[in-house]
Amino acid sequence: MTANDQLSGAGPAAAPRDGYLAVLANPAAGRGRYRGLLPIVLDRLGAAGWPVVLLEAETADQARAACATAVADGAAALVTVGGDGTVNLALQAVADTGVAFGPVPAGTGNDFAVCTGFPADPLAAVEVIAAALTAGRTRPADLARMTAGDGTSRWFGAVLAAGFDALVNERANRMSWPRGRRRYDLAILVELARLRPRRYTLRLDGVPLEFDGVLVAVGNCPSYGGGMRICPDADPTDGQLDVVYAGPVGRATLARIKPRVYRGSHVTHPMVHSHRARTVEISADGIVGYADGERALPLPVTVTAVPDAVRLLI
Structure with missing residues (x-):
């Protein structure tokens, strides 16, 4: 599609300027x-x-x-x-x-x-x-579609968190105290204290991958959480998803890796791994995925890159 595509209609042909x-x-x-x-x-x-x-x-x-x-x-x-x-x-x-x-x-x-x-x-x-x-x-951009085993599906635009960050969000959402950012900070401390690697099973375009890990993200865009570049090479126009995960690291190592996420330099750490695929199947026990910072679907899920799924007013 070109920058001259019209506002409505699924194809490149001109559409009437109606609606609201x-x-x-x-x-x-x-x-x-x-x-x-x-x-x-x-x-x-x-x-x-x-x-x-x-x-x-x-x-x-x-x-x-x-x-x-x-x-x-x-x-x-x-x-x-x-x-x-x-x-x-x-x-x-x-x-x-x-x-x-x-x-x-x-x-x-x-x-x-x-x-x-x-x-x-x-x-x-x-x-x-x-x-x-x-x-x-309008200008087209990709989205990601995640689908659970029962057929339930959700779209997301930026990143799916399916590891430590998802656990922190889940805990913070269950807490009634304290208020605001302090609740999230407390949830981080609790989950760090409870940190343990989980067994993940991924299929990247059908190729299986198993590992023990603590941090897993699937990105259509590079960042989440207000500028944390968890998937620094993700591109919402390439028809692909970026998968970044950290292996079975301990609390001290994770605490050292996390600040580097803002620069995207965490991917150079020997315990952090990156892959790219059109379709990502991801499974682990006890994880609810958070997409664009919102509670989405429990694992296992299948995430698919959908090229040109949204038309942006830009």
Whole structure:
């Protein structure tokens, strides 16, 4: 597809400029520091000449349903105002539909937006999206589709965590105290104390791989968690997934490796390994995968790269 592809329709042929812009906003994203952003976003998008509808939702399930309804009802584009979690909800609706998508990065983690070329500054990102709307321009990007044994599937844009980081998220979500970032920090300490390698079975494009490991990630994009480059060579336009894992390291070694993730230099450690595949089957006991920072599906799952699965307003 070229930069001149139209806003709606699954193929490269021109499509009529009809429908409306649906906007999903998370007022709690970024710990609320962008609360005043939404009126600016709505005003700027409205100036692009399209009717704008703000989706109403109070829970993640309601947001996911609202996005799906908007796509089914003929929305020409969906714009999110929030972080990776908000993006992930929207991707469930727009993936593989041809409906254009624009993320305004206003969360704690904005990895998908930044990794796919949107400005990190939310006001600059709004301008990029509005310009794309005016020009009728989209650019394709890949997504990853994960499928459980019972057929349940979920899309993600950035990274699937299926090791230590997933365990930390799972523990933090079960904790009612403390609040905010301290809860996550405490969950890290607890999981470090309980750290033990787990037996993983992977199949990379059908080729089996077994290992004992503590850190496993499958990336469509390079980073997660607000800029942690866990899969530094991942490219959301190459039709491939990057798999990075750390072997049976202890607490001290993991503590030394983790800070290097922000630079992506952890992949040079002798206990860290990288692979690339179109399809990744991953299995381990007691792990719930977290995709784009959100609780997704328990292992085992099959993750497949889907080229050009989303059309970005950029």
